Amino acid sequence: MRRYVGRVGISCLQDSGTGSTGSGNGADKAGARFGSWGVETQYISPAIAPGDDFYRYVNQGWLDTAKIPAGFPLDGAFIELLLRTEKQVQHLVDEVVSHTAEPGSPAQQIADMHASYLDMERRNALGCSMLLPEVEAVLELKDHRQIARRMAMNGHMSLVSCHVDQDPGHPERYILTFAQSGLGLPGRDYYLKREKHYIGLRAAYEKYIEGVLQRAGIKGAGKKAAEILAFEKEVARRQWTPEQARDALKxxxxxxxxKLEAYAPGFDWKEFLVEAGYDEVDLVDVNTDKAIRKLAKLFSETPVDTLRAYLVFHYLNNHAELLSDEWVDAHFDMFKRRISGVREQRPLEVRVVEFLNATVGEQLGKLYVARYFPTEAKAEIDRLVKFVIEAFRERLAQVEWMDEDTRKAALVKLEAITTKIGYPDQWHDYSSIQVSRDDLVGNVRRQREWHRQDDRDKLGKPFRKWEWYMYPQKVNAYYSPTGAEIVFPAAILQAPFFDPKADPAVNFGSIGMVIGHELGHGFDDQGRRYDATGALRDWWGEESSRNFEIRTRRLVEQYNRYEPIPGLRMNGKLTLGENIGDLGGMTVAWVAYRKFVESEYHGKAPVIDGFTGDQRFFIGYAQLWRTLAADDYLRKITLTDPHSPGEFRVNGVVRNFAPWYEAFGVMPDHKLYLAQDERVAIW
Incomplete structure (x- = not known):
């Protein structure tokens, strides 16, 4: 299990006595990107009491004026940074394509992948013709054995995903891992919910399936579309819920x-694994195990004709964004506009940057860090991480509900967490991948096959500690429980999440909180199950586990009451890990900030524009999560995403945190007020 979190930023820790996390005098009036000291104070709404709705107190002016950019279902600080990073990457791409490069070099691969994607004249002329030989081959499959083998092929959908991952029980090695799969819509609830909205989406999806089959010349497309949707409904009924699927132990x-064949009979595992290249492995990890048993049985009970149609549709759909305008537009209408609420397609010249990041992201990443991430930045952000780790260490030493043996083990685990910053120390060698200017689909296939072979090569070998799961220009960060590491790609280490010219309070409330959030994943409801080596085992004392679960149940109950849109309640169990990360991240960032104030300001931070340092810390945090989102997007993430919407990442956290009450004078008559015995404090 790996956990990822978005919305993070660049940190620069400059020497100033004990160190600085921004302008030593509180703010550099000339240079902060957001406002004069890191916050756009023009958006603060004095008409809203902080204690009634802190999120809107800080962000209402922005919410009133913001517009969701083309091609996105939301806007916010994360999207602003993403768009800026894309422009940086676009500049690099423009330089690369203007020169001739050596065959097999990163520059040649980038340039030719770029050219193949932009060649819409060729893509429109070809349509889906390059896919038809495989479509015809699928339509000739005779039995379930042949179907199972096809499901393992590059570009095809399967009821079971198959990949190589770190072994949770023995993190020093890899293991072949299976998990439930097989759905075209974002999650099982899209098939099972009976509300009008989801009934309409299923009808639209059926029409989309029919259109895909018709464009490929498949006869009886309408009947086959109905059969495919009915089959996927049955797949959904057998799958685990998202909250079940995030349970590390289960x-x-x-x-x-x-023993796999006997454990999950009905699916031809031998044929599947031979085609995938894993038939000689000794050990496998069956995630979502009970679901896989049910899916194997469903597979054996489903007519071959239905399975053929299912394979054909998904093979075509998996390549749709690489085909002609007709295919691209239909795919956008279904999956971006109808499901996520995106109003318009991004221009081709912008979409190509997304595509290059997805296909030659690491090759671009080497260029990106050379241009936009100076080597000294690694050391600077590393020092800030150590600052927050010290605060976390202090909190672990103080929590009253944890027994001493568990506390000692937790402190050992904290010390063992590795921090990776900016870019990997070692890069993959992609020079063997053939990239052609006139073969877009082939380029993507060969890129996927390289990664499949690379996965095969990992089995039987030690875990690659150097390998990253994100490229440097990815605006994101993650914590790996089995790797016992927190990772911050270069692109996320920029304003608005950290600005070296901004007020230190704002930096602690944003990047400091995010660092604490990632560390906190090591001690959330799932991350706590992994020890200091990354091994999945029970290392907590019974009393500490019981005390932890009492607190987390209360947090679940709080978030279960929140409604992103009227009538749609959040799933507190699904979002529990991220909510623990937010609350814990806020806590340790606050402790780190107060230690900074003691050392830099002798205990009293300067007042800026009428705001105390403590107030600026929380305002910076609230600005970080400002979000304007389409309702369809909110529906989607509420059903499928472990992260809470921005509003609740702010209000849901601060109302549990005593220093926020003190900073803004929050009283019992305020709407966010919680009595002390109702507040949840974990870390």
Missing amino acids: NYHPMPLT
Whole structure:
């Protein structure tokens, strides 16, 4: 299990006595990107009491004027940074394509992948013709055995995903891992919910399936579309819920490969694994195990004709964004506009940057860090991380509900967490991948196959500690429980999440909180199950586990009451890990900030524009999560995403945190007020 979190930023820790996390005098009036000291104070609404709605107190002016950019279902600080990063990447691409490069070099691969994607004249002329030989081959499959083998092929959909991952029980090695799969819509609830909205989406999806089959010349497209949708409904009924699927203990089910056939009968595992290239492995990990048993049985009970149609549709759909305008537009209408609420397609010259990041992202990443991430930045952000780790260490030493043996083990785990910053120390060698200017679909296939072969090569070898799961220009960050590491790609280490010219309070409330959030994932409801080596095992004392679960149940109950849109309640169990990360991240960032104030300001930060340092800390945090989102997007993430919407990442956190009450004079008559015995404090 890996956990990822978005919305993070660049940190620069400059020497100033004990160190600086921004302008030593509170703010550099000339240079902060957001406002004069890191916050756009023009958007603060004095008409809203901070204690009634802190999120809107800080962000209402922005919410009133913001517009969702083309091609996105939302806007916010994260999107602003993403757009700026894309422009940086676009400049690099423009330089690369203007020169001739050596075959097999990163520059040649970038340039030719770029050219193949932009060649709409060729793409429109070809349509889906390059896919038809495989479509015809699928339509000739005779039995379930042949279907199972096809499901393992590059570009095809399967009821079971198959990939190589770190072994949670033995993190020093890799293991072949299976998990439930097989759906075209974002999650099982899209098939099972009976509300009018989801009934309409299913009808639209059926029409989309029919259109895909018709464009490929498949006869009886309408009947086949109905059969495919009905089949996917049955798949959805057998899948685990998102909250079940994030349970680390329930998901770890290692077994000898020889027992897989008997454990999940009905699916031809031998044919599937031969085609995938994994038929000689000894051990496998069956995630979502009970779902896979049910899916294997469903597979055996489903007519071959239905499975053929299912394979054909998904093979075409998996390539739709690489085909002609007709295919691209239909795919956008279904999956971006109808499901996520995106109003208009991004221009081709912008979409190509997204595509290059997805296909040659690491090759671009080497260029990106050379241009936009100076080597000294690594050391600077590393010092800030250590500052926050010290605060976390202090909190672990103080929590009253944890027994001493568990506390000692937790402190050992904290010390063992590795921090990776900016870019990997070692890069993959992609020079063997053939990239052609006139073969877009082939380029993507060969890129995917390289990664499949690379996965095969990992089995039987030690875990690659150098390998990253994100490229440097990715605006994101993650914590890996099995890797015992927190990772901050270069692109996320920029304003608005950290600005070296901004007020230190704002930096602690944003990047400091995010660092604390990532560390906190090591001690959330799932991350706590992994020890200092990254091994999945029970290392907590019974009393500490019981005390932890009492607190987390209360947090679940709080978030279950929140409604992103009227009538749609959040799933507190699904978002629990991220909510623990937010609350814990806020806490340790606050402790780190107060230690900074003691050392830099002798205990009293300057007042800026009428705001105390403590107030600026929380205002910076609230600005970080400002979000304007389409309702359809909010529906989607509420059903499928472990992160809470921005409003609740602010209000849901601060109302549990005593220093916020003190900073803004929040009283019992305020709407966000919680009595002390109702507040949740974990870390």
